[in-house]
Amino acid sequence: MSVPLRRVVLVDDHDLFRAGVRSQLGPTVEVVGEAGTVADAVPLIKELDPDVVLLDVHLPDGGGQAVIVQVAPERPGVRFLALSVSDAAEDVIGVIRAGARGYVTKTISGEELTEAIQRTADGDAVFSPRLAGFVLDAFRSGEAAADPELDQLTAREREVLQLIARGYRYKEIAARLHLSARTVESHVSAVLRKLQLSSRHELTRWAAERRLI
């Protein structure tokens, strides 16, 4: 099975970190451009039109969200994968709600990051265990849901998220739940959509509380 070569733009204000990521990525990913600020990143991404943008949540002149908001309307084909050292729920939720397809922490291995980029480029959602934990937290029952379609997780989605939080990979989850890998991915994508569109109190609060550190 041949894996297509993906064109990637790195946006992070630490040169050292960008160099580290570049050296770790597998042969199926080509870094076509790099930027360290929102102001540099926006025109660069518009010009290069890459498959995936690896985006730091914290940038000196705004944040990952600012880049997504300015690029997405003009380049709907570009997909964003957020990368951060932050564990703060409001950072994670904020960037996902702005339109990122996933969120991974900077301690991720090169191999896993390459896989995450491939998955992002395919339009799938990428959930780290920690993001899965946040989502389970945010969608805990108890609060009356205004829109059950968007404000609640199905039992299957919850199950998939729990397994991600436990450290399982998609393939392992599929085997364990006797599903196809495709079905697991569609569950995760459905959760991502809910995360972006739901008006659940916890999500709007986290998004609103986003602050600079």
Added chain:
Amino acid sequence: MSSLAGRFAGALPRFERAERGRVVAGVCSGIAETLSVDPVLVRLTFALLAFASGAGILAYLGAWALLSAPEAPQPSRTRRITGAVLLVVSAVLALRGLGLSDRVVWPLALAAAGLTVLSGAIPGGLDDRRARIGGIVLVVLGAAFFLERNAHGSATTLLAPGAALVALLLVVGPWAWRLSRERDAERAERIRTQERAELAARVHDSVLQTLALIQRGPDDPRRVSTLARRQERELRAWLYPEREPAAPGTLAGALQGAVAEIEELHGIRVELVRTGDVEADERVRALVLAAREALANAAKHAGVAEVSVFVEASPERVALYVRDRGGGFDPDSVPADRRGIAHSIRERMERVGGSARIVSSPDEGTEVELDLPGRAE
């Protein structure tokens, strides 16, 4: 400008004519901008005052003469004095328009003119000493005039103290307003400075120390990664206190403590994900100890750098999973002398009414599931 008059003038808000949003000469919008109010309000005030024998029109002309355009030099001295006189005359007209008799209005006008000179609103031409003397003379004249005219009491005398108070407020008000704004700004600056100092102290005590330790022994990768990991944990706890509550009385706090110990002892990385939290009673503490043992086993036998822990806690049930992707083993063939699993994990959970399940295979690693039902059962 260290004199009293100078300091007083410095405390006054600095009015300017506005360039943007002006209708005639930018007087109203300039005043509105300085006072942070709607320009319409200021325009309306001038328009209403115009009905008092044209006081509003005179006041507008006076203000135009007195105020400089932005970034333009101060208007000439003659122009400033003319402006001030026009303002005083318009004030007199306005007060008369409000129904105050001449006996009250003229003394007030004199006193106001004196206070204006004292406040340094017309600086420049006059030196401080002469301005001060002139101002005091005007105020005294106004007071004397007032007493002379009002020696025989009448109904309007009762109004006089009120009018004087209004005049005083007009003069002192802006000054007090400016002072309070300055105090707020100072306080904000002080808080910022404190925060910066705290941050510097924190970075120095922790991050810089760790970096120094790492530079001293860079050849021991395990030590370096242990140091880095410990530093990361500390920094996170400080940066995101709401996410890392670490209250020792809760499951989250106890578990974080156990995870930190294992990371230190064995030089592995533990990815801890948690939803919900419960109070740490005796049973929960037993669960944490069992989890700690499972982590220690993974660190010693799995041969991996990272172990995942996921805990889902609610009053009805606490479920905890410790998972590694290491070599795995056959749980049934563990020799009896390896007491860890049987004693520290399974028996410990069963004693508090919970259970432990261990799933392991050579290619998928090991997962230990700990389950603790709520106390009600």
